[in-house]
Amino acid sequence: MAVAKVIEGLIAGPVPVRFTAFDGSSAGPPDADVTIEIRSPRALNYLATANGGLGLARAYVSGDIEVSGDLYTALAGLDRLELDKSWSKRLRTLRDLGGIKLLNPPPRPPMEVRLHGRLHSKARDRAAIAHHYDVSNRFYEWLLGPSMAYTCAVYPDAAATLEQAQFAKHDLVARKLGLEPGMRLLDVGCGWGGMVMHAAREYGVRALGVTLSRRQAEWAAKAIAEAGLSDLAEVRFMDYRDVPVQHFDAISSIGLTEHIGRDQLPGYFRSLLVRLRPGGRLLNHCITRPSNLEPAAHRRMFINRYVFPDGELHGVGHLVSAMHDHGFEVRHEENLREHYARTLAAWSANLEEHWAESVAEVGLGRARVWRLYLAASRLGFDRNVVQLHQVLGVRLDARGHSGMPLRPTW
Known part of the structure; x- marks a missing residue:
């Protein structure tokens, strides 16, 4: 037939x-x-x-x-x-x-990864992050554009460019955290340092970012120096669990929680809580499931085998409960699902514009992985298969004071 x-x-x-x-x-x-x-x-x-x-x-x-x-x-x-x-x-x-x-099963494409070792151990987490992020900084420059922000942008209006939307995203996070000159910010899973540099440049904040990608840390260090921000901003190649315990005024986590397993969420939120001063705020920005009923991980899905090995997505209700149960009072939450569909469409356009260079840089197979991943993810956000939530929490002081304004100021 x-x-x-x-x-x-x-x-x-x-x-x-x-x-x-x-x-x-x-x-x-x-x-x-x-x-x-x-x-x-x-x-x-x-x-x-x-x-x-x-x-x-x-x-x-x-x-x-x-x-x-x-x-x-x-x-x-x-x-x-x-x-x-x-x-x-x-x-x-x-x-x-x-x-x-x-x-008769054919050979699996060589880009398909299967990690070894204990799930979410530090060594395996480093390997998972390296698989996706240590590809090529030049490739990511073409894909992401000048902002080098690899997380959902926030479009102030339908006519906004990707760069304008990424600036708006970083500024929204800064305003939700109540950043002011002289404060100390910890950005966990900082990527190429976009939030760190925004906080230092726009708010006069002393910002430390940590990432498990060595190439990201190298790129960020160079970008910080070229921007003249070395006195305020720093990015380290470091696991967030290894950041010295000290009281930061605010913590941002933009796109890290997707790499944290469900069983590790209590330790994740506790580790951030002890590094935050009383009255300090945490902004957790991550992809989620549309409810708490779906499994956190789909090991046999394309995205887990080719893009984000060991990635786990949680329902926003589960995340809010985990934050509450481990020391934070949640004060605000919003869903930016449609914004991520727009962001992915912009990244796809960037990839197509630089397709020949990308193939030469990372190989045809890997370039096809990214093309498929961006289009499939955009469809997922459009159809509410996945969502993007920002959740704002605060560490109360001993008397239960939050230091939050009566109404949101952002």
Whole structure:
């Protein structure tokens, strides 16, 4: 049976996507803006031997599936691909596509990572962070733009640029934390130092950032020196658990909690609490599940195998409870889900603009991983599969005073 017709038959309902296949078959509207090409029988092996999302990802990353046109549009159509339905339908599809030989698992693409050692030990966490962040600072400069901020931006309006939105994000965090000249800020999981430099430059704050990525720390140190901020800002290659215990006036955690396992959340919040003075505030900014009912980690998903190994997402209710249960009083919370979809669209545009240079820098396979990850993540935020929450907490003093204003000032 024609391969393209079989694949089209797996889609629940009509989609504006055309399919072509290595056997010369085609299906779908001939004038579609997006064409998905099944380039080899190995693509079918990938689809048959892994769950739908992971099989598709392996086939795309390896080049056995190609997409002509907008990848986001293609994924929106393939999101209705029924690969995990009844056994009778799966067996019928297997027969139509070539039979039992499809169940011979092909080699996994070399970009797929499987870490070793105790989950969320310091050594394994360093390896997980290095896999994603120690790729190439030059690549990230192309992808992220001048801000070098690899977390959800905050768009003040629909016309704002990515750089304007990243500035707005850092400034929103600063205002929620109540930063003032002379204060001391700790930024855990600081990336390339964007929040550290913003706090020092815009608020006169003495800021320390820590990251498990050596390349991020090296890039940030150079950027801080070039900006003339070395007297106020510093970034260290260090685990947040190893920061000397001292009383900071404020702590920001922007995009770190996704790397903290559920069992480690109590220790995470306790470690931040003891490093914060009474009356000091914590701003926790992270990707979350839309409820507390989903599992924190999906080990067999594309994003865990290729992008963020050992990543775990939690429902915002679970995070708020963990903050409360381990010393913080939560004072404010907001969901910025739509802002992350916009941010990812901007990063995708940057990647496409620098596609040839990116392939030359990190290799075609890794570049395809990033292209797929950005488009799939954007779809996830658009469809409320994942969310982005900022949660503001405060460490009360011995008498229960928060030092918070009567109404938000940000």
